[in-house]
Amino acid sequence: MELTEHNQELYKIRHSLAHILAQAVLEIQPDAELGFGPPISTGFYYDFRLSKPFSPEDLKDIEKRMKKIIKSNQKFEQYEKSSDQTVDYLKNHNQPLKAEYAGELGEKFENLSFYQNGPFTDMCEGPHVESTRKIPKGCFKLDSIAGSYWRGDSSQPMLMRIYGLAFESKDKLTQFIEERRLAQERDHRKLGRELDLYVMDDEVGQGLPLWLPNGTVLREELESLAKDMEFQQGYQRVATPHITKESLYYTSGHLPYYKDTMYAPIEIDGDNYYLKPMNCPHHHKIFDSRLRSYRELPLRLAEYGTCYRYEHSGSLSGLLRVRALAMNDAHIYCTEDQVRDEFKAVLQMHKDYYEKFRINQYWTRLSLHASDGEKFIEAGDRWEFAEGIVRECLEDLDIPFTAERGEAAFYGPKVDFQIRNVIGREETASTNQLDFLVASRFGLKYKGEDGKEHEPYIIHRAPLGTHERFIAFLIEHFGGAFPTWMAPVQVRLIPVAEAFVDYAYEIQQILHRQSFRVQLDDSNDSFGKKIRNAVTSKIPNMLILGEKEMQSRSITWRRYCKKEQVSLGLDDYIGLLKRMRDQRFMDNFEDTQLPLED
RNA sequence: GCCCACAUGGCUCAGAGGUAGAGCACACCCUUGGUAAGGGUGAGGUCAUGGGUUCAAUUCCCAUUGUGGGCUCCA
Numbered sequence A: 001m002e003l004t005e006h007n008q009e010l011y012k013i014r015h016s017l018a019h020i021l022a023q024a025v026l027e028i029q030p031d032a033e034l035g036f037g038p039p040i041s042t043g044f045y046y047d048f049r050l051s052k053p054f055s056p057e058d059l060k061d062i063e064k065r066m067k068k069i070i071k072s073n074q075k076f077e078q079y080e081k082s083s084d085q086t087v088d089y090l091k092n093h094n095q096p097l098k099a100e101y102a103g104e105l106g107e108k109f110e111n112l113s114f115y116q117n118g119p120f121t122d123m124c125e126g127p128h129v130e131s132t133r134k135i136p137k138g139c140f141k142l143d144s145i146a147g148s149y150w151r152g153d154s155s156q157p158m159l160m161r162i163y164g165l166a167f168e169s170k171d172k173l174t175q176f177i178e179e180r181r182l183a184q185e186r187d188h189r190k191l192g193r194e195l196d197l198y199v200m201d202d203e204v205g206q207g208l209p210l211w212l213p214n215g216t217v218l219r220e221e222l223e224s225l226a227k228d229m230e231f232q233q234g235y236q237r238v239a240t241p242h243i244t245k246e247s248l249y250y251t252s253g254h255l256p257y258y259k260d261t262m263y264a265p266i267e268i269d270g271d272n273y274y275l276k277p278m279n280c281p282h283h284h285k286i287f288d289s290r291l292r293s294y295r296e297l298p299l300r301l302a303e304y305g306t307c308y309r310y311e312h313s314g315s316l317s318g319l320l321r322v323r324a325l326a327m328n329d330a331h332i333y334c335t336e337d338q339v340r341d342e343f344k345a346v347l348q349m350h351k352d353y354y355e356k357f358r359i360n361q362y363w364t365r366l367s368l369h370a371s372d373g374e375k376f377i378e379a380g381d382r383w384e385f386a387e388g389i390v391r392e393c394l395e396d397l398d399i400p401f402t403a404e405r406g407e408a409a410f411y412g413p414k415v416d417f418q419i420r421n422v423i424g425r426e427e428t429a430s431t432n433q434l435d436f437l438v439a440s441r442f443g444l445k446y447k448g449e450d451g452k453e454h455e456p457y458i459i460h461r462a463p464l465g466t467h468e469r470f471i472a473f474l475i476e477h478f479g480g481a482f483p484t485w486m487a488p489v490q491v492r493l494i495p496v497a498e499a500f501v502d503y504a505y506e507i508q509q510i511l512h513r514q515s516f517r518v519q520l521d522d523s524n525d526s527f528g529k530k531i532r533n534a535v536t537s538k539i540p541n542m543l544i545l546g547e548k549e550m551q552s553r554s555i556t557w558r559r560y561c562k563k564e565q566v567s568l569g570l571d572d573y574i575g576l577l578k579r580m581r582d583q584r585f586m587d588n589f590e591d592t593q594l595p596l597e598d
Numbered sequence B: 001g002c003c004c005a006c007a008u009g010g011c012u013c014a015g016a017g018g019u020a021g022a023g024c025a026c027a028c029c030c031u032u033g034g035u036a037a038g039g040g041u042g043a044g045g046u047c048a049u050g051g052g053u054u055c056a057a058u059u060c061c062c063a064u065u066g067u068g069g070g071c072u073c074c075a
Helices: A008-028 A058-071 A083-092 A096-106 A170-185 A188-194 A213-232 A246-252 A254-261 A280-287 A339-357 A382-396 A438-442 A467-478 A498-513 A527-536 A547-552 A570-582
Strands: A043-049 A077-082 A111-117 A120-123 A140-149 A158-166 A243-245 A266-268 A271-275 A299-308 A324-334 A361-368 A401-405 A414-420 A426-435 A457-461 A491-495 A518-520 A541-545 A554-559 A565-569
Touching: A008 A043, A008 A058, A008 A111, A008 A120, A008 A158, A043 A140, A058 A140, A077 A083, A083 A096, A083 A111, A096 A111, A096 A120, A140 A170, A158 A170, A188 A467, A213 A299, A213 A324, A213 A339, A213 A467, A243 A246, A246 A254, A246 A271, A246 A280, A246 A438, A280 A299, A280 A324, A280 A438, A280 A457, A324 A339, A324 A467, A339 A382, A339 A414, A339 A426, A339 A457, A361 A382, A382 A426, A426 A467, A438 A457, A491 A498, A491 A527, A498 A518, A498 A541, A498 A547, A498 A570, A527 A541, A541 A547, A547 A554, A547 A565, A554 A570, A565 A570
Parallel strands: A361 A401, A491 A518, A491 A541
Antiparallel strands: A043 A158, A077 A111, A111 A120, A140 A158, A243 A271, A266 A271, A299 A324, A324 A457, A361 A414, A414 A426, A426 A457, A541 A554, A554 A565
């Protein structure tokens, strides 16, 4: 958490609570070794190495002790020790983790700071509240227990982390908890089940979703949008196999780096075949399938390619991290003169998608090479050239970015898009690379205007990331309420009584012939129940059909996102529905202007 | 992969060392109702899997698998 003047007081409260947490833990387990205990954006945590692990029930006891400490009004007082003394002191007081860190700090600082409150003392830079009484009543709550590696390094011992929530006041805490609860209501795993979008099955395997008919509609509609966008931008579609001989991944250079996160090979006819973890090598092979002329460039090859990655089991999470994923992938092969415009068009496409889906919060990370790193292929000033292009494109399009040295791919600079949805879920949506080096590994060439052979620049791009992640994100962003063009069921017909089922059936047939996904509710449920069912299924359009409607050959239209309803002539309504679908209107937002006139 | 927790009908969840219960959903019957739950009847579970302790285990212990919260990783 960044310390600014504005949140300084809150920072102190959280930081002090972290100390009080450690103090309470030491009361229960005096031999606990302390790790780090910083404030974070929702509160604080502290890491402990324990002889006996905590269980969630222990949190109540710890919280009680913390409250008691706060009540006893202990003053926070700062003092200093020399670095050498600090290391000795911590070693003698059974704090080897702190001592290790103090040893490192000692190389930079002569003296190290401590804070003491009551019987508890901790090496710490501060700042803290003056006394525990300054901590507002009821402003915190211990939240969860988690494991974490000492110093965030998986080769180090695992510590136990206790997370606490803390805000300026009890009200703010309550508000946060309520907001979090509402966000959980929109969790894509919950909505995925309720709306019959996808399931996971033990016997199929971890991280291998089965897409149900409703979820498959979402995939196909999204893919159809991408196909249209890409077609209009001059992309061509390709299709490539799911398994491939290992030598391809030696050529690409991926296998040595990523072997651990690839599925084990299938050995057949003396060759090892891998499930493909990415699409680029195949697209490169398509580029290389015949002699290319500069007249063909830019060549833009697109594929919603299914890839398989053996992700760590502990990192799998719903649709956000899976082992079978369909990437919104494409590779653009172009000349040096074209690369600026092409990269810019790719960034613009991201903006267009985000605008369409009303993803208002996004930013990027521009990852640059480091001249001293061994990780990057040596390419002289070509690195600067490529990085300059990417940077200019971001600036020209006013896309916010933070530049980071040493984070590039080994073959070129990278732009990662980070997006946040309405409930605060933040995800890396896509990574895009300007690759000026892999062409040579594959021997990719085109014949230029000058009659000589040249290596193309390659842009790797995937604005929608993977179906799995992007759909998960959209489910939460929309709260499961999709626009008509995407919705698994676009229209639900609800006759007021049995006498109107025939009229409803006729409308169903008309809409079905126009390829609308339409359902007629002719169940035994009461009228009220049918309305309720349509609403809880988040169907965007409900058509109410009764005496009135049948007489005038009309419908009464109730939208999911709006309570009020209108009656329209049948033909007028069908025309409107078609425009909403074909023009992909985002009618799931209340303020979207509908295409009432042609 | 690592740490902690959890696993009971399709879903959400009760429950107890002595062979299981609710609501919703589902099926059938009645009801034909103008904007968020009409009524009745019924079916459905080897209590995740495999071991162990016990006269007896779904309940206690161990392992496995899966899920959740984190950590690490993410072409």
